[in-house]
Structures are given as structure tokens and as C-alpha cells.
Amino acid sequence: MVMTIKLYDLTDDATRRRIFWLLQRLTSFSLWKRKRDAFAIFASEYENAVKTWPEDDPEPLHAGHLPIICEILAAYDQGLSELARGYRFVWQRGEPLEYAVDRYNYLNAYFFPHYNYWERGAQFAPYPPKVNALAQLLHASQYQMEHAPLEPSSLNNDLAQLRSEGLLLSPNAYRNTFYTLPYPVFPEDLPEVPEPVGPVIKSGEKVPCDGIWEPVVVDQLKLLGIVPVGNRSLRGNGCFNYFIRDIRAPNLRNDETRTPVKTHWRLLWEDKRYADGIIPDESQYFLEPPSPLQPNRDTVTQVRTGDICPVSGERQTDEYGGKTLRVEAGVVMPDMLVRDNLGELTVRWVTWRMALTNAHIAAMPMTCS
Numbered sequence: 001m002v003m004t005i006k007l008y009d010l011t012d013d014a015t016r017r018r019i020f021w022l023l024q025r026l027t028s029f030s031l032w033k034r035k036r037d038a039f040a041i042f043a044s045e046y047e048n049a050v051k052t053w054p055e056d057d058p059e060p061l062h063a064g065h066l067p068i069i070c071e072i073l074a075a076y077d078q079g080l081s082e083l084a085r086g087y088r089f090v091w092q093r094g095e096p097l098e099y100a101v102d103r104y105n106y107l108n109a110y111f112f113p114h115y116n117y118w119e120r121g122a123q124f125a126p127y128p129p130k131v132n133a134l135a136q137l138l139h140a141s142q143y144q145m146e147h148a149p150l151e152p153s154s155l156n157n158d159l160a161q162l163r164s165e166g167l168l169l170s171p172n173a174y175r176n177t178f179y180t181l182p183y184p185v186f187p188e189d190l191p192e193v194p195e196p197v198g199p200v201i202k203s204g205e206k207v208p209c210d211g212i213w214e215p216v217v218v219d220q221l222k223l224l225g226i227v228p229v230g231n232r233s234l235r236g237n238g239c240f241n242y243f244i245r246d247i248r249a250p251n252l253r254n255d256e257t258r259t260p261v262k263t264h265w266r267l268l269w270e271d272k273r274y275a276d277g278i279i280p281d282e283s284q285y286f287l288e289p290p291s292p293l294q295p296n297r298d299t300v301t302q303v304r305t306g307d308i309c310p311v312s313g314e315r316q317t318d319e320y321g322g323k324t325l326r327v328e329a330g331v332v333m334p335d336m337l338v339r340d341n342l343g344e345l346t347v348r349w350v351t352w353r354m355a356l357t358n359a360h361i362a363a364m365p366m367t368c369s
Contacts, residue, residue: 008165010239015165017190020268022168023212023242025184026148029083029274030282032097036076038141039104043069045137049130059114059128068107075100086275088210088244091149098150104142111135123178126306126335126349132178136332139179144168149242152250157260158203160215160241160250179332180308185287198267203251207243211270214240215252215263237263242271305335305349314355320348324355 008015025031050063079096082089090097109121112135117125127135145167152158167173174181199208200216207213215238238252243265251260273280303309312329316322320338327333333352337345 008169010165013193014190015169016193016240018186019165019168019240020193020212021186021190022145022184023148023162023240024269025285026143026145027088027242027271028282028285029080029279030285031143032076032083033080034286035141035143035146036073036080038137039076040073042134042137042141043073046134049134059116059131061131061134062110062113065107065111068103072100072103072107075103084274084279085277086273088149088271089246091151091244092247093151093153101147101150108138108142111138126178128337129334132332132334136179139181142181144174144181149244151244151247157253158248158250159253159260160239162239162241163253165239178306182330184285185289187284187287194269196266196268198270200264200266201249202264203249203262205249207245207247207249209267209270210245211243212240212268213243213249213265214238214268216266218264240268241265302351302353303333304351305333307333309333311354315352316355317350317352319350327352 010016010019046061046069047066050061050066053061075096079090079100082096089095092098110118112118112123112127112131117123117127126132145162148161150161152161162168171183174183196214198211200218201207217237241250243249249265252263253259254261303315309315309327309329309331313326314324315327315333316324317336320336323336325334336348336350338348340346
């Protein structure tokens, strides 16, 4: 028998607090406003790039994306005006913020459909540097599990959006093939998960209010193990999810058979934010990671094309004739364009190391043989 280790356990208080906080963060006005503002920066840069792209470039940008980009911005503006007043129907199917996410996913999938880098809705090779810079601006408006509050799809068996704690807690979930989303920084003191006092509903029933719900197993107490009696107990049976009012409570998925199963859902927290038209201070959702240490013998690390730069500074590669450039922490390390024997430019992945300056060398401790 193969033993599997469960990395995250929702009977653990710290795990419960993190999932609860992350769901509140993903459904906050401030996060969706940040998504909109980051996308607006991308939209401006993309429009300018289309207008100034060299006409003789064999790998042109797709100007046909501009109407979709405008539609996404308009959907954000409409959805945010409603969310700011506490109306969360904007995440229902066909409503503004659900539409913005749907169109974003299409734009991301078909961003640069050039046969050297893309096939059938998927990128399979690193984009050219200029295109990659625009792609990184696009991804700056994306958050891991941002579809958590969206209405479950009947095309996906009405399954709950968040089916595993690891989708929010595992750093691997934030890593995509050609880009990495920033991992959230948690406050030192996470709020407690409230004691559930709300209603219990079944899969398929209408959700009575916006909020965070927990799947539960209903244990009916029995007399002599045969006849059910009045009292019943509830115990957790999976990952918290965020539901909006009037949708149908979703199913879970059986991990062994991979089939949908019905369950009960218990309300943990009713979301009443913004109903008074006031947006509170939500800066706790966007804490900055600790500043990286200045380069020293331990932080002068090697990174490959596609990796995230751990430390700002001059980076150098000795491959294909060598190159030096400055890269900021958090940026994806670039590739190199190299001419082959026929004079054609080809993309090459290389290893980058910190280019040691005299100041860095002087700061290193001396070693004696």
C-alpha cells in the first residue's frame, strides 16, 4: 500500500486561519481594485507597443487583442462600482467581474499566438524579451485562485472552486511554466476562524447569504445504534469555500473515484463588507516581503532563464559570448537571442550569476588556506 502525506490539515488551527484569511483577501474590494489598476497599466503599454511595433518585425503583436482589453477594463469598472456598495452578484456567471476573469483567461491563452512559441491555446517556449515584458505586465493583474468567489460551472459538475488547501497554501501552486505569481505575506497575528453559528445547506440548495462556508459531515445520533434521535453533530469535511448569495451550493469531488459527491455546507462567516459604502483599511492584505539582503557570499546565487531573480543587482552570463545586465528582485530572468550558423536569431536559455563588483568582493570575509 502506498502511503501519502497530507501537507495541509484543516483540523490544524494555523491552517484554518490562513485559508480563512486568504478567502477574505481574494474577495476584498482592495484586491480587485489592484487587479484593475495593474491591468490598466498593461493595457496602456500594450496599446503603445502595438502602435510603435516595427512594421518589418516577423513576430508582430496581435492588434486584435485591443477590443478585448477595452472590454476587460470596462467590466472591471462596472464590477468595482457595484462591489464598493457590497453587491457581490458581480461574481455570478455573466456578471462584470466574472466576465473580466473569463476574458482575461482568453487573452492570456492567446496572448502571442506565434508558431515558434504557442500552439493550441498554450505557450510552449519563452516569449521574445519585448513580448515577455508585456506578458509580465499582464500577469501583474493576476492572483492565485482569483476565481474562488466565482459561481461554479455546470460544465464542471458544479464542483466547488477551492477543492484543496494546497491551491492556496502550496508555493508550487503559484508557479506557472513561464511566470510565477507572488506568494502572499501573512500578518503576524491572523484572526481566529469564527465559531460557526449559521445555517447548514446541502449541495444543490440555494445559498442564503454571501460568505465563507465549510463542507461538513452530519453525524445523526442514534438510539441503540438503530433509530436516529434529535441531536446531530457536524464535523469538517474539506476546504472552506466562498459562496455568493443565490447560487446553488456546489458539490465536492471524491479523491479516489474523481467523481462529484453531494455534501452539506455550514456558514462560517457572513460577508457584510462595504454595505455601508465604506471601504475599510485593507492594507494587511498586501504586506511586502522582507527586504532582500545585500549581496554577499551566500546570496550570490546562480539562476536560470525563467527563474525569479532573488536579489536586485548586476547579473552576468558567460554563455554565448557573455552578457551583463541589471535585474530587479522578483523579475523573471531573461533568455538570450543568439545567431546560429545561418545567421538566424534563436532563443537560448542561460545561467545568470551575480556580477561581483569591487565593493562586493571587499565586503566578503577573507578565507585562509
